[in-house]
Amino acid sequence: MEFKKVVLLGGGVLGTQIALMSAYSGHDTTIWLRSEGSIGRTEPKIEYYTKAILDALEQAKKFVGNPLGAYVYPKALIPDWNNITVEGIDALIAEGKKNMKDNLHLELDVKKALSDADIAIEAMAENIEEKITFYESIKDILDDKTILCTNSSTLLPSTFAEHTGRPEKYMALHFANSIWAHNTAECMGHEGTDPDIYKQVVQFAKDINMVPIEVHKEQPGYVLNSLLVPLLDAGQNLWARGIADPETIDASWRIGTGAPVGPFQMMDVIGLQTVSNVLKMKPDAKDPESVTYRLIEMVGEKIEKGELGVTSGKGFYDYSK
Amino acid sequence: MEFKKVVLLGGGVLGTQIALMSAYSGHDTTIWLRSEGSIGRTEPKIEYYTKAILDALEQAKKFVGNPLGAYVYPKALIPDWNNITVEGIDALIAEGKKNMKDNLHLELDVKKALSDADIAIEAMAENIEEKITFYESIKDILDDKTILCTNSSTLLPSTFAEHTGRPEKYMALHFANSIWAHNTAECMGHEGTDPDIYKQVVQFAKDINMVPIEVHKEQPGYVLNSLLVPLLDAGQNLWARGIADPETIDASWRIGTGAPVGPFQMMDVIGLQTVSNVLKMKPDAKDPESVTYRLIEMVGEKIEKGELGVTSGKGFYDYSK
Numbered sequence: 001m002e003f004k005k006v007v008l009l010g011g012g013v014l015g016t017q018i019a020l021m022s023a024y025s026g027h028d029t030t031i032w033l034r035s036e037g038s039i040g041r042t043e044p045k046i047e048y049y050t051k052a053i054l055d056a057l058e059q060a061k062k063f064v065g066n067p068l069g070a071y072v073y074p075k076a077l078i079p080d081w082n083n084i085t086v087e088g089i090d091a092l093i094a095e096g097k098k099n100m101k102d103n104l105h106l107e108l109d110v111k112k113a114l115s116d117a118d119i120a121i122e123a124m125a126e127n128i129e130e131k132i133t134f135y136e137s138i139k140d141i142l143d144d145k146t147i148l149c150t151n152s153s154t155l156l157p158s159t160f161a162e163h164t165g166r167p168e169k170y171m172a173l174h175f176a177n178s179i180w181a182h183n184t185a186e187c188m189g190h191e192g193t194d195p196d197i198y199k200q201v202v203q204f205a206k207d208i209n210m211v212p213i214e215v216h217k218e219q220p221g222y223v224l225n226s227l228l229v230p231l232l233d234a235g236q237n238l239w240a241r242g243i244a245d246p247e248t249i250d251a252s253w254r255i256g257t258g259a260p261v262g263p264f265q266m267m268d269v270i271g272l273q274t275v276s277n278v279l280k281m282k283p284d285a286k287d288p289e290s291v292t293y294r295l296i297e298m299v300g301e302k303i304e305k306g307e308l309g310v311t312s313g314k315g316f317y318d319y320s321k
Numbered sequence: 322m323e324f325k326k327v328v329l330l331g332g333g334v335l336g337t338q339i340a341l342m343s344a345y346s347g348h349d350t351t352i353w354l355r356s357e358g359s360i361g362r363t364e365p366k367i368e369y370y371t372k373a374i375l376d377a378l379e380q381a382k383k384f385v386g387n388p389l390g391a392y393v394y395p396k397a398l399i400p401d402w403n404n405i406t407v408e409g410i411d412a413l414i415a416e417g418k419k420n421m422k423d424n425l426h427l428e429l430d431v432k433k434a435l436s437d438a439d440i441a442i443e444a445m446a447e448n449i450e451e452k453i454t455f456y457e458s459i460k461d462i463l464d465d466k467t468i469l470c471t472n473s474s475t476l477l478p479s480t481f482a483e484h485t486g487r488p489e490k491y492m493a494l495h496f497a498n499s500i501w502a503h504n505t506a507e508c509m510g511h512e513g514t515d516p517d518i519y520k521q522v523v524q525f526a527k528d529i530n531m532v533p534i535e536v537h538k539e540q541p542g543y544v545l546n547s548l549l550v551p552l553l554d555a556g557q558n559l560w561a562r563g564i565a566d567p568e569t570i571d572a573s574w575r576i577g578t579g580a581p582v583g584p585f586q587m588m589d590v591i592g593l594q595t596v597s598n599v600l601k602m603k604p605d606a607k608d609p610e611s612v613t614y615r616l617i618e619m620v621g622e623k624i625e626k627g628e629l630g631v632t633s634g635k636g637f638y639d640y641s642k
Contacts, residue, residue: 249548
């Protein structure tokens with residue numbers, strides 16, 4: 001199947017990035033937005049991420065021919081790194097710029113947005129009721145052929161399948177932030193997803209320069225968060241129990257495994273408010289004897305001081321210098 | 322305190338590597354070996370790792386001046402990477418070669434080996450009884466000034482402190498494999514370790530070009546394994562439950578976090594026999610309903626086929642090509 005028309009339902013941080021990669025890779029792409037106000041919020045995001053993508057290509061020119069370039073080049077933007085030249089990147093910049101402009105459209109009318117769509121990706125807030133209401137509002141509008149995906153990070157497709165009116169054509173397709181560099185697309189159906197539709201979505205992921213991560217059964221957190229959460233938990237545990245401080249824990253991880261960042265550097269990117277919210281959902285969060293309780297206090301002290309992570313300039317580390 | 326004489330008690334894989342880094346960084350270093358047979362096993366290791374260290378320096382010359390060189394240079398061998406030149410590396414090769422030859426001695430007589438030692442690092446097999454017997458055999462031989470450390474990966478210093486005759490001068494100092502690149506030294510005392518001795522050991526770690534990882538309380542697995550084990554467990558769990566295959570799980574981790582290898586690539590380095598041994602020690606190992614039981618079967622099938630990891634040429638991946 002050829003994916004001629006791609007629709008993003010929602011123009012948030014991820015919706016915008018997915019739409020740009022779809023447009024970049026040559027697909028006619030529409031972002032549906034709920035209101036005029038949403039346009040005002042999405043247009044600056046499009047501008048910001050378009051610049052980020054073009055900047056990443058500019059940066060990559062420095063590393064053409066460098067035997068270590070494969071460590072750092074933007075994976076989704078330069079499909080054939082081994083044979084790339086500076087002129088080749090210039091051509092990608094010119095083509096990408098044109099594609100991200102010409103192929104990307106904003107649309108307020110959901111019927112117009114979805115008309116003739118080959119694939120529609122819902123990228124809205126993580127709210128079960130709102131998603132159900134939305135799916136029910138579009139189920140009679142969707143073309144018969146349209147494959148419907150959700151980019152939800154935390155909710156399972158089986159929660160929504162029956163509300164879409166097309167459970168066999170519905171599944172999760174989950175992207176990571178900084179999609180041009182972290183180009184995974186986690187593909188996860190529910191029990192009723194048609195295996196042929198699953199294969200087509202895997203192909204679509206490849207078409208927009210993603211590495212498809214095939215998740216064979218429903219798994220909260222997909223693959224990446226299923227691995228990441230236990231690592232972050234272990235780091236938090238060492239810190240809360242006074243075994244070692246964040247800098248030491250991160251250094252041990254970086255040097256011991258060759259990873260570019262340790263768990264506390266990752267938490268600074270995730271944001272300490274999110275870290276705190278996740279801790280508060282744990283079953284022992286209210287037990288004053290628990291490590292979780294102590295952690296909520298320790299993270300809370302940082303949040304109170306405005307140390308929220310990378311975005312606030314300080315978290316476990318100081319980014320203001 | 323100046324560490325003039327360093328003694329390694331045991332010449333296995335780690336003992337040899339630690340001794341070479343001590344000699345490389347200018348310390349008079351003795352490896353005590355139990356028997357003539359041990360000499361026959363240790364000498365080829367010294368030769369092998371000496372070559373590995375000099376090769377790592379040769380390789381590093383290619384990346385002098387490369388803005389990405391900091392990703393790959395051997396951290397313990399080139400202390401000041403930012404100001405290094407090719408000639409500087411040639412000088413390090415000449416000096417390192419000389420140091421690793423002139424400063425390193427093998428000794429069968431434990432009394433001679435330990436005489437006047439400033440620090441002695443026990444790097445013997447992970448056997449509690451054998452270690453206790455050994456510590457008791459040397460406690461009256463050790464010089465009063467000698468700091469005694471254990472490189473044990475899995476046992477806690479408190480288990481042995483009273484048997485050393487010098488609990489206040491005894492602690493763990495734990496190194497990683499490929500010490501010249503993964504240059505962490507985890508420093509962990511027991512409750513009776515003198516804080517001043519702890520500080521001196523941290524300084525010794527720096528003196529032999531290690532990054533000291535200060536572990537403030539006894540913690541099985543120190544920092545690195547306390548982080549690594551939950552990550553490997555999570556990867557194994559996804560595999561055993563059929564959520565995703567090893568290649569997919571590794572790709573998701575590499576792309577999502579920027580790490581050079583995923584959990585199954587790490588397990589291939591650790592070795593599947595060790596992975597299996599660790600699984601068999603879990604409390605639910607014999608419960609046929611458990612994921613652990615299934616994992617022991619799945620790993621066992623690979624071991625039976627001789628797929629033991631990197632060393633056998635095949636594990637989760639094929640290294641023979």
